[in-house]
Amino acid sequence: MNNNKGSLVCVGPGMTLGAHISQRCRHHIESADVVFTSCHPIMEDWIATMNPDVRSLQGMYGENKDRRITYQEMHEAIMAEIRAGKRVVGAFYGHPGVFAKVPHQAIAQARKEGFNAHMEPGISAEDCLYADMGIDPGTYGCQHFEASQYMFYNHIINPYSYVILWQIALAGDLSISKRVSSAAERQVLVDMLLEHYTPEHKVGLYECPSLITDAVRMDWIELKDLATAELNPVTTMVIPPGKKLLKNEQIVAQLAAINQI
């Protein structure tokens, strides 16, 4: 273990200011020498009331700037303070480890260099989605993909289960620098999904509010209309099952034979 007392804890204050933060998360923030944040700006203002040294990472994003560069800059800013012997906390909106590269990479690098580093769970957009939309991922199963990853690589969709596509507003962006992709790029996604679902299949567009005063967005549209739907960076797409579960007669029979049912 490194004798330098630097350390890192990545925490998640949740999605909605005040509503989701755990006591441990707040105490980590309060106890830190320095806190890095990447959250809604008003949530960052709120976190700034909990510690005298709170530094936003949001300024590292830039118009048309490759986000890989942004994430590397975030990583280096965090690592610099750990190496300086600071007790560092990274507060990332929602859950720090869900669809968030920087927290995982910073923890891995810190540990590699001999520092104590770990992650605490937070309430993610997924958790809010289940509650707001009345979805139990256990009912039919649930797959999650980053929308562009689904498009760029050979993922296999299970149309018998829920499918949730994250960062849907960016679907198909090869530049890794846009805020939203184009209707033409999204149509490519629609065409891929039409291999598994009908054009009239209802899909949900979900947005969890950052402030308790704002409304949840839950809009249902037909899949064929996705390319021109209003999508925001915060939108998550929910695709309900398109096919009914089919019993696996062979396996059930095999299990019944074991238990002589």
Place this chain on the structure above:
Amino acid sequence: MSAVETLEKLAIDVNATWEDLTEKQRQEIEMLKASAKVMNLFMTVTDPDSPEEEPVDAPDKES
């Protein structure tokens, strides 16, 4: 109480509503929202030229 503190209190108190706030508190919240910068949300990226590293069998968990 600042607008941020009002928002926190509203989020915690399940019996409180927007209608319980004074006009001044509501205005302060609206002003705070209007002045807030746009959030940059995307915290992950899929590189079309470089797939993720192979998944490991035993994730590096600190004991």
